[in-house]
Amino acid sequence: MQLTVWTYEGPPHVGAMRVATGMEGLHYVLHAPQGDTYADLLFTMIERRNQRPPVTYTTFAARDLGKDTAELFKTAARGAYERFKPQAMIVGASCTGSLIQDDPGGLAKALSLPVPVVTVDLPAYQRKENWGAAETFYQLTRALAGPNAPPPGSQRPARPAGQRPTCNLLGPTALGFRHRDDVREITMLLNQLGIDVNVTAPMGATPADLARLGDADFNVVMYPEIASLAASWLARMFHQPFTKVVPIGVSATREFIKEVAALAGVDPEPVLKSASSRLTWYSHSVDSTYLTNKRVFIFGDATHVVAAARIASQEIGFKVVGLGTYSREFGREIREAAKLYDVEPLITDDYLEVEAKVAELHPELVLGTQMERHIAKRLGVPCAVISAPVHVQDFPARYAPQMGFEGANVIFDTWVHPLMMGLEEHLLQMFRDDFEFKDGAMPSHLGHAPAVEVTAPAVAPDVAIAEVTTTTVTTETTTTTVVWAADAEKELRKIPFFVRGKARRNTERYASEIGVATITVETLYDAKAHFSR
Amino acid sequence: MTVQLQGCAAPAAQDLAAPAVRHERGQHEVFCGLTGIVWLHRKIQDAFFLVVGSRTCAHLIQSAAGVMIFAEPRFGTAIMEEKDLAGLTDANDELDRIVTQLIARRPDIKLLFLVGSCPSEVIKLDLSRAALRLSKRFMPQVRVLSYTGSGLETTFTQGEDACLASLVPELPASTSTETSLLVVGSLADVVEDQFIRIFDALGIKSVQFLPPRNSASLPSVGPNTKFLLAQPFLADTARELENRGATRLSAPFPLGVEGTTAWLRAAADAFGVDAALFDKVTQPARSRAERALENFRQDLAGRRIFFFPDSQLEIPLARFLSRELSMQLVEVGTPYLHREHLAEELKLLPAGVAITEGQDVDLQLDRCRAARPDLAVCGLGLANPLEAEGMTTKWAIELVFTPIQGYDQASDLAELFARPLVRRAKLVA
Numbered sequence: 014m015q016l017t018v019w020t021y022e023g024p025p026h027v028g029a030m031r032v033a034t035g036m037e038g039l040h041y042v043l044h045a046p047q048g049d050t051y052a053d054l055l056f057t058m059i060e061r062r063n064q065r066p067p068v069t070y071t072t073f074a075a076r077d078l079g080k081d082t083a084e085l086f087k088t089a090a091r092g093a094y095e096r097f098k099p100q101a102m103i104v105g106a107s108c109t110g111s112l113i114q115d116d117p118g119g120l121a122k123a124l125s126l127p128v129p130v131v132t133v134d135l136p137a138y139q140r141k142e143n144w145g146a147a148e149t150f151y152q153l154t155r156a157l158a159g160p161n162a163p164p165p166g167s168q169r170p171a172r173p174a175g176q177r178p179t180c181n182l183l184g185p186t187a188l189g190f191r192h193r194d195d196v197r198e199i200t201m202l203l204n205q206l207g208i209d210v211n212v213t214a215p216m217g218a219t220p221a222d223l224a225r226l227g228d229a230d231f232n233v234v235m236y237p238e239i240a241s242l243a244a245s246w247l248a249r250m251f252h253q254p255f256t257k258v259v260p261i262g263v264s265a266t267r268e269f270i271k272e273v274a275a276l277a278g279v280d281p282e283p284v285l286k287s288a289s290s291r292l293t294w295y296s297h298s299v300d301s302t303y304l305t306n307k308r309v310f311i312f313g314d315a316t317h318v319v320a321a322a323r324i325a326s327q328e329i330g331f332k333v334v335g336l337g338t339y340s341r342e343f344g345r346e347i348r349e350a351a352k353l354y355d356v357e358p359l360i361t362d363d364y365l366e367v368e369a370k371v372a373e374l375h376p377e378l379v380l381g382t383q384m385e386r387h388i389a390k391r392l393g394v395p396c397a398v399i400s401a402p403v404h405v406q407d408f409p410a411r412y413a414p415q416m417g418f419e420g421a422n423v424i425f426d427t428w429v430h431p432l433m434m435g436l437e438e439h440l441l442q443m444f445r446d447d448f449e450f451k452d453g454a455m456p457s458h459l460g461h462a463p464a465v466e467v468t469a470p471a472v473a474p475d476v477a478i479a480e481v482t483t484t485t486v487t488t489e490t491t492t493t494t495v496v497w498a499a500d501a502e503k504e505l506r507k508i509p510f511f512v513r514g515k516a517r518r519n520t521e522r523y524a525s526e527i528g529v530a531t532i533t534v535e536t537l538y539d540a541k542a543h544f545s546r
Numbered sequence: 547m548t549v550q551l552q553g554c555a556a557p558a559a560q561d562l563a564a565p566a567v568r569h570e571r572g573q574h575e576v577f578c579g580l581t582g583i584v585w586l587h588r589k590i591q592d593a594f595f596l597v598v599g600s601r602t603c604a605h606l607i608q609s610a611a612g613v614m615i616f617a618e619p620r621f622g623t624a625i626m627e628e629k630d631l632a633g634l635t636d637a638n639d640e641l642d643r644i645v646t647q648l649i650a651r652r653p654d655i656k657l658l659f660l661v662g663s664c665p666s667e668v669i670k671l672d673l674s675r676a677a678l679r680l681s682k683r684f685m686p687q688v689r690v691l692s693y694t695g696s697g698l699e700t701t702f703t704q705g706e707d708a709c710l711a712s713l714v715p716e717l718p719a720s721t722s723t724e725t726s727l728l729v730v731g732s733l734a735d736v737v738e739d740q741f742i743r744i745f746d747a748l749g750i751k752s753v754q755f756l757p758p759r760n761s762a763s764l765p766s767v768g769p770n771t772k773f774l775l776a777q778p779f780l781a782d783t784a785r786e787l788e789n790r791g792a793t794r795l796s797a798p799f800p801l802g803v804e805g806t807t808a809w810l811r812a813a814a815d816a817f818g819v820d821a822a823l824f825d826k827v828t829q830p831a832r833s834r835a836e837r838a839l840e841n842f843r844q845d846l847a848g849r850r851i852f853f854f855p856d857s858q859l860e861i862p863l864a865r866f867l868s869r870e871l872s873m874q875l876v877e878v879g880t881p882y883l884h885r886e887h888l889a890e891e892l893k894l895l896p897a898g899v900a901i902t903e904g905q906d907v908d909l910q911l912d913r914c915r916a917a918r919p920d921l922a923v924c925g926l927g928l929a930n931p932l933e934a935e936g937m938t939t940k941w942a943i944e945l946v947f948t949p950i951q952g953y954d955q956a957s958d959l960a961e962l963f964a965r966p967l968v969r970r971a972k973l974v975a
Contacts, residue, residue, distance in 0.1 A: 014598075014624040014625060014630055014637070014640040014641065014643075014644050015625045015627060016624055016625075017601075017623045017624075017625050018619065018622045018623075019608060020601055020604045020605055020608060022601075023601065023602070023605040024600060024601040024602040024605060026602075027602075027605065046578070046664040046697040047578060047697040047698065047701065048576065048580070048664075048697025049578075049606075049697065050574070050575045050576065050927055051577055051578075051581075051609060051610060051927075053575070053926075053927030054925070054926035054927045055609060057926060057927055057928075057931060058926050061930060063931060063933075064931050065928065069573060072572075072573050072574045072697075074574075074697070074698050074699070075667075075698040078668075078698070089573065092908070096908060107602060108601070108664075108665055109600070109602075109664035109665050109668055109697075112665060113668060136628070137602070138600065138627050138631055139627070
């Protein structure tokens with residue numbers, strides 16, 4: 014068992030629902046107990062969809078367990094087919110449904126429905142939401158496109174002269190972070206390159222569309238967490254190459270343009286010359302100088318984290334002090350990225366571990382999920398959301414892609430917004446006792462009342478940080494307790510709020526390294542000199 | 547699935563026969579009882595709710611709790627993993643480990659509920675024995691209890707019933723020979739305080755509440771306890787209280803002016819309060835509430851309302867809306883109908899009202915679409931899709947999270963139903 018207060022991902026059947034709900038003409042019959050219909054409101058409320066998800070639940074209750082729950086499933090599946098007349102169905106079980114072992118696949122087969130019925134077996138006690146989405150999309154692709162695969166060993170016929178190259182966009186689903194607008198942005202970009210989109214899937218596709226996935230020349234993997242499995246299978250069966258670069262950020266987008274242009278056999282130069290993002294100039298303009306080496310911690314799904322780290326470091330000039338992911342399946346990608354920034358990767362789905370890491374690193378900005386927003390709020394650190402899980406405010410009405418050149422514009426605004434603006438930051442360092450713009454106050458452009466300075470977090474004694482006078486510092490060999498002299502403590506408070514934690518930690522580390530028991534004003538400035546480069 | 551009608555003949559007189567109730571089985575679009583945790587953890591301030599379940603359970607509470615999860619919630623989930631199911635680890639040892647970890651982390655917890663879920667029930671993990679064992683280990687610091695919030699056994703608010711029923715055997719025995727009053731069911735603090743003032747003015751001095759605001763102030767119970775249900779979904783809790791010798795006072799529920807008056811009167815009668823005093827105490831609040839309700843009558847009178855099943859509050863709400871605001875009841879769905887506890891309510895409903903117990907959501911949606919009510923009361927999974935079809939909806943869960951009981955909340959309650967209609971009228975198409 015695992016103690017969980019917050020879970021980064023839902024169970025795998027929610028992933029299957031994201032695929033089914035993203036598609037059209039597909040129905041999902043889910044063997045699940047009463048109450049599991051809560052998942053509907055993820056789609057109707059958070060994503061604000063105007064239709065019920067195409068999911069029929071058996072909603073069995075205790076009194077049904079003594080009877081024939083298999084019959085209940087068959088009735089539900091038959092009823093769903095008759096009412097919704099889908100082009101294809103998927104059947105499966107939720108976590109409790111899988112415990113009663115009714116075999117939805119076999120039962121559905123016995124009904125001999127006149128449409129393809131795809132069974133998705135999702136191990137609810139091992140796997141999670143993104144895996145469920147990936148597996149469902151893969152099984153659907155296999156079942157629906159499979160029959161159209163060329164015989165093994167045959168070559169892809171050459172594209173007729175004069176016909177524009179085509180690709181599929183793979184990965185966008187319902188409830189995906191900014192999937193709606195990313196699809197639009199990338200479609201536009203491909204169109205500029207002279208490449209047509211054959212099928213976008215799962216989002217917006219019908220089962221009939223999936224059947225013609227093989228018609229495209231290559232695949233664009235927009236979200237590897239969801240599309241990798243299907244794309245690899247398509248590469249094997251249809252000899253369709255697929256893209257490796259995810260176009261989030263200016264450099265990544267430019268690389269992506271070159272990659273797809275090569276796959277499509279078109280010239281990328283006109284687009285590379287004409288299109289660009291305002292991020293590049295905004296980031297170069299002197300107003301952004303104060304962003305240099307701001308310490309940033311990044312967490313989320315692997316794709317968005319890897320992309321964000323690159324943007325943060327190379328395009329905005331932040332310093333990446335930590336990164337991590339909850340996508341265990343993509344641990345390798347994260348470990349590689351961590352090497353680039355010389356940080357320890359954090360691969361965990363335990364939010365308490367993430368919180369402890371943020372507290373330890375004292376970043377000036379956290380880029381994360383909805384949950385990191387919470388952690389950052391508690392620790393008084395500015396934060397922006399870069400990845401699912403997200404709440405309703407991150408399914409905005411306005412156009413807000415993360416991908417492509419417009420995505421980079423959105424990202425620049427979103428990430429810089431929570432930081433204190435440059436002039437205010439300077440003034441705070443010079444004049445500390447203003448009655449209104451005081452130390453630790455939220456940036457005044459955010460319009461909030463001054464934040465209360467965070468003392469030890471209420472949650473977790475194990476992540477107690479910063480604002481205690483006596484601190485135990487653990488070094489490799491010894492454990493020493495250092496004490497702050499009153500005047501040093503007072504001097505420390507003159508250091509701006511957002512870097513004070515870092516200064517405190519460095520000073521304590523320095524003191525314990527040189528064997529000083531009481532930190533004085535002198536020790537503070539010695540440490541400052543020691544760590545300045 | 548199956549639809550059967552019982553007692554088809556419309557009752558000749560309201561007090562002779564109970565109204566016809568349609569029973570429906572099929573897909574239920576409802577929450578499970580785990581959702582009760584979302585408000586119970588705020589009501590009982592030193593309690594922690596540990597769900598023993600799957601990732602789905604954790605995800606449900608997180609989704610239902612919305613942004614509230616961000617304020618260090620007093621609930622969590624022990625997520626069962628493959629090794630727990632395969633019997634590779636002893637589930638009880640695992641549970642002990644988690645509880646120990648939790649109590650070390652949250653030393654402020656005084657009362658810990660182990661909450662059963664569908665998966666824990668299907669694999670027959672005995673949480674009541676685990677609770678006994680853990681209680682022994684952690685007493686007197688922490689008392690450990692268990693109840694089920696699974697979708698197999700409970701629908702939405704029934705989770706509160708199961709929780710309170712598990713508390714009843716723990717209540718101290720009342721030693722007093724004087725009759726005392728126990729108000730049962732979670733009420734907003736502000737509502738509780740209003741009722742305390744009214745009971746006080748009526749001369750009913752010994753009034754206690756279940757659930758209490760913290761575990762140190764558990765009410766006592768015994769043969770001299772008379773209890774009033776403040777909520778309609780407390781079947782098991784009432785039975786447990788009766789097992790302890792307490793007597794239920796039969797009354798409608800304190801929604802609206804009429805319901806509140808009748809509810810208070812049931813207590814007043816049981817405690818021999820003089821009728822003149824009752825009128826003197828309640829009259830000012832009654833007139834004030836009636837005046838406030840008047841503002842909403844023109845928005846609501848004559849409007850047709852359709853209730854999908856959700857919380858068991860539907861019948862009292864329908865009674866209030868039809869009698870005090872002249873709304874027309876198209877269909878009143880309830881997940882479960884306790885005929886005895888709702889007897890006083892059913893008497894007050896208009897003759898021939900269509901009541902449905904249980905649900906087959908697709909058929910019910912067909913009926914709703916055919917009837918085109920002015921207002922549909924439904925869950926969040928149905929609300930936006932129905933709005934998109936041009937129907938006006940009121941999402942039901944809000945009725946559980948808003949102070950709606952008592953005189954001074956009557957107009958707030960009416961406003962909850964008027965608001966979506968006012969909004970639809972206000973927005974350009």
